[in-house]
Amino acid sequence: MTSPTLDILGIGNAIVDVLAPSDEAFLTARGLPKGGMQLIDTTQAEALYAAMPTGVESSGGSAANTCAVAAALGARVGFLGKVAADQLGEVFAHDIRASGVHFPTPPLASGAPTARCLILVTPDGQRTMNTFLGACVTFGEKDVDAAEVARAKVVYLEGYLFDPPEAQAAFYAAARAAHAAGRKVALTLSDPFCVGRHREAFRAFVANEADILFANEAEILALYETSDFETAAAMAAKDVEIAALTRSEHGSVILSGGARHLVAAQPTKVVDTTGAGDAYAAGFLAAWTRDLSLPEAGRWGSIAAAEVISHYGARPQADLKELVA
Amino acid sequence: MTSPTLDILGIGNAIVDVLAPSDEAFLTARGLPKGGMQLIDTTQAEALYAAMPTGVESSGGSAANTCAVAAALGARVGFLGKVAADQLGEVFAHDIRASGVHFPTPPLASGAPTARCLILVTPDGQRTMNTFLGACVTFGEKDVDAAEVARAKVVYLEGYLFDPPEAQAAFYAAARAAHAAGRKVALTLSDPFCVGRHREAFRAFVANEADILFANEAEILALYETSDFETAAAMAAKDVEIAALTRSEHGSVILSGGARHLVAAQPTKVVDTTGAGDAYAAGFLAAWTRDLSLPEAGRWGSIAAAEVISHYGARPQADLKELVA
Numbered sequence: 001m002t003s004p005t006l007d008i009l010g011i012g013n014a015i016v017d018v019l020a021p022s023d024e025a026f027l028t029a030r031g032l033p034k035g036g037m038q039l040i041d042t043t044q045a046e047a048l049y050a051a052m053p054t055g056v057e058s059s060g061g062s063a064a065n066t067c068a069v070a071a072a073l074g075a076r077v078g079f080l081g082k083v084a085a086d087q088l089g090e091v092f093a094h095d096i097r098a099s100g101v102h103f104p105t106p107p108l109a110s111g112a113p114t115a116r117c118l119i120l121v122t123p124d125g126q127r128t129m130n131t132f133l134g135a136c137v138t139f140g141e142k143d144v145d146a147a148e149v150a151r152a153k154v155v156y157l158e159g160y161l162f163d164p165p166e167a168q169a170a171f172y173a174a175a176r177a178a179h180a181a182g183r184k185v186a187l188t189l190s191d192p193f194c195v196g197r198h199r200e201a202f203r204a205f206v207a208n209e210a211d212i213l214f215a216n217e218a219e220i221l222a223l224y225e226t227s228d229f230e231t232a233a234a235m236a237a238k239d240v241e242i243a244a245l246t247r248s249e250h251g252s253v254i255l256s257g258g259a260r261h262l263v264a265a266q267p268t269k270v271v272d273t274t275g276a277g278d279a280y281a282a283g284f285l286a287a288w289t290r291d292l293s294l295p296e297a298g299r300w301g302s303i304a305a306a307e308v309i310s311h312y313g314a315r316p317q318a319d320l321k322e323l324v325a
Numbered sequence: 326m327t328s329p330t331l332d333i334l335g336i337g338n339a340i341v342d343v344l345a346p347s348d349e350a351f352l353t354a355r356g357l358p359k360g361g362m363q364l365i366d367t368t369q370a371e372a373l374y375a376a377m378p379t380g381v382e383s384s385g386g387s388a389a390n391t392c393a394v395a396a397a398l399g400a401r402v403g404f405l406g407k408v409a410a411d412q413l414g415e416v417f418a419h420d421i422r423a424s425g426v427h428f429p430t431p432p433l434a435s436g437a438p439t440a441r442c443l444i445l446v447t448p449d450g451q452r453t454m455n456t457f458l459g460a461c462v463t464f465g466e467k468d469v470d471a472a473e474v475a476r477a478k479v480v481y482l483e484g485y486l487f488d489p490p491e492a493q494a495a496f497y498a499a500a501r502a503a504h505a506a507g508r509k510v511a512l513t514l515s516d517p518f519c520v521g522r523h524r525e526a527f528r529a530f531v532a533n534e535a536d537i538l539f540a541n542e543a544e545i546l547a548l549y550e551t552s553d554f555e556t557a558a559a560m561a562a563k564d565v566e567i568a569a570l571t572r573s574e575h576g577s578v579i580l581s582g583g584a585r586h587l588v589a590a591q592p593t594k595v596v597d598t599t600g601a602g603d604a605y606a607a608g609f610l611a612a613w614t615r616d617l618s619l620p621e622a623g624r625w626g627s628i629a630a631a632e633v634i635s636h637y638g639a640r641p642q643a644d645l646k647e648l649v650a
């Protein structure tokens with residue numbers, strides 16, 4: 001087994017975010033699920049965009065955000081995901097590379113445009129996401145370079161990738177390549193609605209392939225179809241080596257090998273919760289891959305999440321290395 | 326003479342900004358003129374973008390920013406400017422229309438892409454702008470719809486439009502249409518380097534066509550080739566009906582019909598000076614077109630400018646109507 005030359009390889013949807021302020025009435029009038037993510041088609045995307053206020057564009061995508069944050073914390077990071085050969089694809093590729101992340105996936109030469117997520121941020125800081133997957137739906141097993149997976153200590157998969165039809169095969173290919181090389185497989189559940197859409201597939205992957213599981217309370221309850229957090233946490237602890245379960249302002253619970261670690265949230269002013277879970281996973285994995293303890297990994301996760309929710313947008317603005325030091 | 330159905334019609338470059346943080350060393354190493362605007366070609370734009378950190382995209386353009394801010398203050402506003410039929414062009418068109426601005430110019434069907442401005446913001450809040458004009462270079466006399474000009478109380482022209490070769494004819498066409506309809510012509514000098522590139526053209530236009538002139542200290546000194554502000558101010562007062570001269574934290578001086586009004590700056594924390602002058606002109610014209618006094622117009626300008634420099638980006642985030650009330 002060769003020594004890993006990356007700490008983390010993320011695999012996920014390559015998306016450009018369009019953030020705009022919104023009031024509750026705008027969401028209600030359009031039946032948008034507040035705080036969640038829904039998939040929209042071209043027609044819906046055009047209609048919603050036309051109705052939205054002036055936006056700000058920035059690179060997003062759940063696992064891609066995690067990769068950018070982890071790189072900012074000093075981890076060696078790669079990312080696999082599909083943009084189109086268009087202007088927004090250039091923006092995504094520029095930004096993730098400028099974050100110091102290795103990004104080898106070639107753009108889709110023709111067909112669907114680069115994915116975008118229309119994010120409405122309400123005055124309480126909650127974000128409601130509406131995702132047009134575009135070129136992401138073509139991401140499949142062929143895009144999982146086994147050599148890239150084998151290079152990294154852990155491959156990190158976002159649950160949102162269960163939505164594009166080709167991507168589940170990609171997940172299994174990545175997990176096989178990782179385990180064949182003696183590496184770990186981490187998964188984030190991403191969103192309770194996404195878990196609801198693909199529960200059986202998630203359950204099988206968590207039980208059979210995942211070594212590390214990230215989820216918030218709503219997601220873990222959705223996965224195990226229970227309303228009791230302790231029941232869900234116990235089931236997760238049986239399925240994976242490490243379960244890191246986040247509970248917003250109540251911090252996180254890390255379960256591993258029969259042990260249970262409680263980690264406090266970092267107090268901060270909430271401006272925009274976009275990317276909170278992504279940043280937690282980034283902090284956790286950046287610490288874990290440098291062999292820090294699980295409570296310390298949780299602390300890095302909390303600090304990264306607090307930084308990201310204190311401003312508009314999902315990528316860090318402050319010096320994260322300084323914050324965790 | 327029919328009654329105007331717009332307060333302000335802006336004419337300018339239609340640009341998408343890419344903002345990124347920068348240190349002084351990055352500017353020095355590349356010979357970028359700090360605080361100013363330089364034009365860059367495709368090759369330079371690609372090289373600079375590749376070297377820049379992760380950016381945030383938002384609609385920009387000097388006169389377009391002014392239009393968005395004026396609309397936020399309740400003015401009835403239109404804008405003429407050229408985007409391409411591409412993703413960034415869609416972003417620009419969406420944002421200006423979402424601001425409530427009438428934007429009738431059709432996109433350029435093929436050829437150059439939508440213009441972008443790579444803006445590096447140093448820790449002192451100064452912005453250094455690098456503009457790739459793209460589709461803007463095709464904006465010309467044919468794009469000036471005389472009926473649109475005649476609809477507005479004042480046509481507002483950005484000096485940056487002296488750079489694209491076709492645009493000077495467009496300026497004169499707009500001025501003729503405005504004066505023929507009994508309307509006023511306002512001009513902002515935009516940038517001392519731009520004034521230096523086209524001084525004779527600016528001098529002629531200011532003396533013969535402009536009724537209202539906006540400039541900061543560096544720009545007015547560059548126009549009249551003097552190092553003395555009072556000399557330049559006196560020359561401006563002879564050339565135009567109203568000269569509104571901004572002096573950063575020292576506020577502004579408004580000269581009109583022999584009178585001189587001093588307006589204080591609004592105290593604020595400077596995060597990013599991008600759009601300060603644009604916002605001042607917007608506040609001024611929004612107040613002036615509703616027949617408020619010149620000192621009150623200056624106060625609106627100062628308030629709008631203070632809001633825009635207190636955060637990243639050139640478009641307003643706070644409720645400007647509330648701030649001026």
